[in-house]
Amino acid sequence: MPPLTFRxxxxxAIKQGIRRHIRRRIGSYLLLLCAVAAPLRMSPAQTLSRxxxxxxxxxxxxxxxxxxxxxxxxxxxxxxxxxxxxxxWCAPCLIEMPVFVSWQSQYGxxxxxxxxxxxxxxxxxxxxxxxxxxxxxxVAMGDExxxxxxxxxxGLPVTYLIDRQGKVIKRYEGAVDLKQLEREVQRLLAKR
Amino acid sequence: xxxxxxxxxxxxxxxxxxxxxxSTAHAQxxxxxxIPAADLLQPSELVQILKSSxxxxxxxxxxxxxxxxxxxxxxxxxxxxxAGQAAGLRALEGRVGxxxxxxxxVLYCGCCPWGKCPNIAPAYKQLRSLGFTHIKVLHIADNFGxxxxxxxxxxxxxx
Numbered sequence: 001m002p003p004l005t006f007r008x009x010x011x012x013a014i015k016q017g018i019r020r021h022i023r024r025r026i027g028s029y030l031l032l033l034c035a036v037a038a039p040l041r042m043s044p045a046q047t048l049s050r051x052x053x054x055x056x057x058x059x060x061x062x063x064x065x066x067x068x069x070x071x072x073x074x075x076x077x078x079x080x081x082x083x084x085x086x087x088x089w090c091a092p093c094l095i096e097m098p099v100f101v102s103w104q105s106q107y108g109x110x111x112x113x114x115x116x117x118x119x120x121x122x123x124x125x126x127x128x129x130x131x132x133x134x135x136x137x138x139v140a141m142g143d144e145x146x147x148x149x150x151x152x153x154x155g156l157p158v159t160y161l162i163d164r165q166g167k168v169i170k171r172y173e174g175a176v177d178l179k180q181l182e183r184e185v186q187r188l189l190a191k192r
Numbered sequence: 193x194x195x196x197x198x199x200x201x202x203x204x205x206x207x208x209x210x211x212x213x214x215s216t217a218h219a220q221x222x223x224x225x226x227i228p229a230a231d232l233l234q235p236s237e238l239v240q241i242l243k244s245s246x247x248x249x250x251x252x253x254x255x256x257x258x259x260x261x262x263x264x265x266x267x268x269x270x271x272x273x274x275a276g277q278a279a280g281l282r283a284l285e286g287r288v289g290x291x292x293x294x295x296x297x298v299l300y301c302g303c304c305p306w307g308k309c310p311n312i313a314p315a316y317k318q319l320r321s322l323g324f325t326h327i328k329v330l331h332i333a334d335n336f337g338x339x340x341x342x343x344x345x346x347x348x349x350x351x
Contacts, residue, residue, distance in 0.1 A: 144262035155335020
């Protein structure tokens, strides 16, 4: 049996071992902290880039309108489009809509196309409003997918003015200054 | 004859006045201006409450549009139906009917500018009439997008 020998461990090795141990401990404490804190943490705000639409192509979409006809935004290329998100319970929307009806009559032959997207939860009140306000432009039901496609429609009304090339000129949130909007519509209609 | 006409005109005037006053009263009955200032909660205050580890967490109910809720809502809030409609009020009552009347409840909508919101005042009135004592209404000045999402406050998505 070989004699037991005491081999001295270098001091440097001891120091390194202690450091490694401390690092491991800190790492595991951090991991534990993250695991505990994660469920308590509130989800960060997701970016809804509602201000990034100007001068970009209007996102294309296709829907069935209230009359069962297919409505595609791209089909209106070459026309100035006023895309209006509204709802039957939205008081400012109901003030704007009769004006949009008159603009559709007045400027339709010059190339204006108003499109209504209702953000109501159900179609029946929308159909009633469609008849009551004698809407002379296509109206389709919207949903969260379409809202998100347009950067999040998180308050009504929201109106997009789109030029003949399909580019968003401006996004109007809330009740719009109708005189200013009409001037803008006229300006775009004058452009070919 | 003239006397009769005058009486008719006077009666018509009084009737018109009564109609105008009653319609104004009706409009005010569901107006946001009837919610006491003490029961209003600013978005930044609610964020602090939700973040705090010590404060009691309220039951947060969205009482407006489901489509808007699906796009973005306050995390852990529940959709309770559009309180501006009878069906929505019934849904709200169904949700809170069996709850403790001292429960801390926060109502919010944000579909429209504060003064035009058709949902928030009826919801508040409904909870008061059901006997809830600790209600706060989130004061959303313009809409949920501007006053919550754009400020970078936390959101969740989905129905």
